[in-house]
Amino acid sequence: MNYIQVTFSFNTIEEYQQDLLIAELGDIGFNTFEEVDGGFLAFIDLNTFSEDQLKNVLKQFESDFECSYVISEIEAKNWNEEWEKNFEPLIINDQCYVRATFHEAQPAYPYEIVIDPKMAFGTGHHQTTTMMIQYILETDVKDKEILDMGCGTAILAILAAKKGASGLIAIDNDEVCYESSVENAALNGVKNLEAFCGGKEVIPSKEFDIILANINRNILIDQIPVYATALKSGGQIFFSGFYESPDLDMIKATCLPFGIQYVNHKKIGEWVAASFIKD
Structure with missing residues (x-):
């Protein structure tokens, strides 16, 4: 090709x-x-x-x-070979160690994630992914049903699985991301992750305790009504892929009619991740 x-x-x-x-x-x-x-x-x-x-x-x-x-x-090209030239392991909050198959394991960290991204986004190095990982590390996900939208390599869903999530759905509209998610789940021994290729239309007809959506402002605003239907009452939703101004206020305003309330946000550089909860 x-x-x-x-x-x-x-x-x-x-x-x-x-x-x-x-x-x-x-x-x-x-x-x-x-x-x-x-x-x-x-x-x-x-x-x-x-x-x-x-x-x-x-x-x-x-x-x-x-x-x-x-x-x-x-x-x-051999995209993995190109990627390997520059990829370094990543440590987040001294708890999560993200590496590739060609790096040595570091069992001292509570959560080790092995990622071979091919051409897919989501190695953890981008600020948005880092902040989403921080939110997952801070959140009790044990026995929770989780939806990961715009999953990329499925790094977020994989971390949630390692923290005890009971069921995981990972969705991306890129075929390479879908394939990468399936392969990375297997690399990490995650057996309760189901991946789909598509957008909001492929979200299963079920309710989730937590939704992770690291995409961009316009897509998030378009998909919030669907997330509202898919999220349980009292459920949490974490957004990233946008800026503090004016994006965060726009997302807050879109969420409000659906009873999804802003909790707090993180910021690295110009990028923001935000936590919301459904009434």
């Missing part, structure tokens, strides 16, 4: 602006990114690529920064 490589170049761009651009590119099918001097490379399946979609994404940022890009077609 061949890929499209888009080389993005910037005169000046803030880190949070680049993160936001990458998140938007992920929504239209780009699934691997590599930093280079003056910008970054983004990769997408040849059959998925649409330059019109790319232009629409960039149009959203035209008042924020100047950007140029070059499109080229490349042969398939």
